Amino acid sequence: MATTGERVRRGLRACSLALLVGSCTHDEAPDGPPVRDCTSVVWAWPSHPSASVQIVGSWDDWASPGASMLEREDGWRVLGLDLPPGEYGYLVVDGGSAQLDEHNPLTSFRASDGREVSRLEVDDCGVPALQVLPDQVRVDAAGLTISALFLAVQASAQLDPGSVQADLQVDAAAPEDGTIDLSSPPLARGRHGFELHAKDLAGRAAQARVSVFVDPIAPSWADAIIYQVVTDRFFADDGLPLAAPPSPGARAGGTLGGVQAALESGYFEALGVSALWLSPVYENPLEPRLGTDGRLYEGYHGYWVADSRAVEPRIGGEQALRSLIDVAHARGIAVILDVVPNHVYETHEIVAAQRANGWFNEHPSECVCGTPSCPWATNMQDCWFAPYLPDLRLENGDAMNFAVAELLWWLDSFEVDGVRVDAVPMMPRAASRRIVHAVHNHTAPGIDRLVLGEVFTGSGTPGVAGLRHYLGPGGLDSVFDFPLMWALRDVLATDSAGFTTLDALLGHIDAQLGSGAVLARMLGNHDVERFVSTIIGDAHGDPWDQPASQPDGVNDDEARALDRVALALTLQLTLPGMPVIYYGDELALAGGDDPDNRRVMPALSSLPPARAALLERARTLGQLRRCAPALRSPHRQTLHVGQSSYAYARLAEDGGVAVVLISRADEPQAIPLPGTDILSGTFVDALGGGTHELGAGAELVLGPRSAMVLLPVGDPCSP
Template sequence: MFLQHLPLAPWAERTGAGLRLTLLSDTPDLDEVHARFLLDNEETWLPLARTADMGRFACFEATIPWCPTGPTTRYCFRVLRGGAPHWLAATGMQRRVPNEAHHFRIAREPLVPAWAQQQLIYQIFPDRFARGPDAPRERPPHAFGYDKAPVHALEWGAPLDVKPAWSAFYGGDLAGIGERLGHLQALGVTTVYLTPVFSSGSNHRYDTEDYDHVDAGLGGDAALVALSQQLHASGMRLVLDAVLNHTGANHPWFNRFAQHEQPGAWQSPDSRWHGWYARDAHGHPVYWKGHQSLPVLDYAHPEVLDAFIRGRHSVLRRWLQPPVSADGWRLDAVHMLGEGPGAGNNAAMLRAMREAVRDENPEAILVGEHFSEASSWLQGDQEDAAMNYWGFTLPLWQWLAGVDFGGRAAPIATADLAAWLGESRAVVPHEVALAQWNALDSHDTQRLFTVLGSDEAVHGVALALQFGYPGVPCIYYGDEVGLEGGNDPDNRRCVDWSGASWRGGILERVKQFAAWRRDRAELREGACITLAHGDDWIAFARVNATAVTLLVANRGDAAEVLVPIDALPFDIARWVSPSGHTWTSDGRAIRLTLSARDAAWLWSVAA
């Protein structure tokens, strides 16, 4: 017996009366069919009625009431046949009641701005992307981080062989980004995400010294206004990086190096900002992961809340307002933010952020940075999405490269990959899964192309999954041309705009995959079904109400694979392979020939 339900229309439809559910079964003679759902955290049961068949499937339907508390209504299905119960949850069929974390979940109203699921994100580390006509700008001779350090002005692309690396600048700026928008548009990029741009002493700018102004080395406030206007005029969007957990040690509020006129929290208990920073049991400042350049803020202080979240011109609100009118925020280390020296009352802080941002702009998004599982922040009342390290990037690395982000040996079997990805999708609402930022790497990791030994074939498999799997592809600048990079700071190299070092095959592959994703709605909005897997290959289907795309990814040697398609909710009369693969089908399965380190695409064609 087989059961199927997808958490999108027409199988799950929002109505005024509640959530209308359709369950499909290849077995019509079922003794009982029930939906189990939660109202105020208490289980409730409702029988489903048999309705008109849908192709080869028997259909059962019921409308369950919306849960009056919590952002989502959670549900699963139980059928009884021959005295044996069978359950269906977001993780698939089971013989026992599913863990409630794995129930389907849908909200009465959309949780995520619709545009957020349609994007192709491009992450830029501004100092290393491109120089504008006025760059490089002269900087002060010294910067302040862990300590006072000399500033190094380097030629574009020169080796980074100076210490400390954080005070080495190549002179990339915001005007340089504007001059290269044609490159991004040719890729199909629709949203630019900038790592921090506010005034700081370092090249990474996660040690903010002034949240009210853009770093002069990037061109200042006017440059961000100009870039935002240029992006919006081109139909693109802008997401900024919010560093709210900590400031830089040289921020006037902390003033560790006595560079500012008024005494800061470091210098005096009488400072007006003394209570703004978290302290340990001995009264000493707390630093982010022990880095003494990054003192942690204390959100138990009402003025901190006002400065960053609640105030009419708080940091979160101000940069969403004209003339910059940013379209959202990526929230740095936000899971660590809170009251006191730890993440106390963190969820309340995130809810306050969501409320403030939505009040300022109902279409603005909040994307959290989480290297570990982020599901508790992604239930519809806090973040819209996360940088999907846990649910995409890490399992992909372990499956293709056999290592984790720390370079430790961590190979996984394909069955474990399927289970990991399936559980990661199941624990968040479907519309949130569609908005997750799926990156191959970032400024905080080695570049995957380097980890893979510069193997373009295996990297091509990774790209196929990045563009074919649920979520929004997030390209780290230079990945599209095969930019290499080891651990920080080597992962932040300058782009070679001469093109001499570019990997043209990677560039064309990115453009092709981006075009397919743009043209196929199911790749942006569809549910995901894991159809089958072998030792070294895995097959997914992306499905909406009218179309299907199949993606079969192979990390191993050449193979002939058989992919059953019985789990698809409707029959497909005709398939084509845009990737040029040879295939045959008997209507119940597809037989494919895969080359070594290969990815095959097939999609349905309307009759």
């Protein structure tokens, strides 16, 4: 464990060396506790060694020429800003050109002209603080240990040891150096939240939050399999199957209790699932509303946010959500909430209270997204999803702070493990970065909570570029890999492309986003037609009058369709990334365009044999991924690629290996494999195809529309 002096020096090094804006959280007093220092330090690398660099900001109404940055011997420019507590905007002026601070991912918008500027938030150093660094929180079989640091207002304002309060054992509280050590005996499996409180001798209070997950199934999000649930369409209380809703846009009656029943039955664990993504749980309006297609819809999906701090009673309310989270956590399964910072329903209290204060994007006439008068191309970030869904203008600082605070309320109130952020491209990028910063810094260690963004893109390289814009330092933890989703459909659903195209796309994604990028990879979701219906080719009929047919494998065409779904699941669950299974994809649930793609989950006992077999294949693949480190690693090596066949190796850091072979052809295919030290010896097909010898000149024959996942003989995950 680091000593106090080491932690102080580490903090000072962060202030003097970190290439981003921030506050030096404390200073090292020669005699006494560490003292808060709210000086903000801005760094810049000049465009030319002789360039003059200044900082201009909102603290003096953007007065020019601004404050000159000091030149260091190593060429960097630096400036310390001593400002009163509050939020500020600033720009770096390099050689007369004002620009964003490239080392600070956080931005806001200047009120006078809407220009995006770098954002600076200065704490109040007139009150003490409790600092808990991520590496000072440890949880293992022996229990939880936390090392906190009390940062004083001044050297004489020491920690009052008797004021330290937490639902933990206080092992030490040292006024002379501000260290506080806390611990607990072994904790039950699940997430546990703690509030730490302390005061100085003058009674000034400080607090910090800690939240830890004990023994999760997936130790990191790179190891996770996420299951997406549309709660209203899943199961009723006690896991009872639902009847189809009276119309495709109506509520079906699914509940959080139905999700919990499936959880308690072991359904998710059988699929290898380690996290549940719940559709929005906000309270939604009772009344149905007209869609742009003239049909009536209800808020069964949860995206019409009438109250952003209430759980929808019709899915079970607050107690049902708490119960579901508790049961999931007790099984090591994380829970992700779908959050909606982009808009609210028209009856939400802030509409009447804040509309006159510029909180919403207003237009001279109705601007509904995607309509002729309000096209996506020009109005992506200010259009309204519907006339009754006012769009928050997050360029307004108060509106942005509201959206972030509402999201943090759910984290604090329900101890969830992450959020899926809706409609990311419909908001300024500043919004998603503020959300990431807030989630990761609101509690310690914080970085274990996932911020997964919905960045809906098209296919190919333009789609990859769209994802890249929201990743990187300060960006989202993960995004949905829509380009791969479209490519999987081209290769396995419509045959409009071959595996050569898929392999090239995977290489491009690795090059552009990093081979270690943890992308959320899915076959579909609640906004696109179901994978199996794309294969059948009847996905675009009217959901009310001509819904997609449900293939059950009772004839050759239907059997072929289910085989193709099995191949898609094989790719999804054996490629690098974080698989996201949309409810029902594991059993080829059909569905056309929204809302036909949100049918009720069928009773598992009534599945026809071919779809029951597909579910078993999905379970086998999910369990394989959970078991085999090679299938969760970021490393993939192409071994063979053709128009109709594909083979690749997955390599673990510990030397483990898995080999995946896939053929979409309707006749047997011979696949040559190169021999290497790693890819030599006897391997077992974990999908039930017996043993195979690999080495120089090896060639394996795949049957029609089939796959193999090969593991070395003796591998603990092999059958």
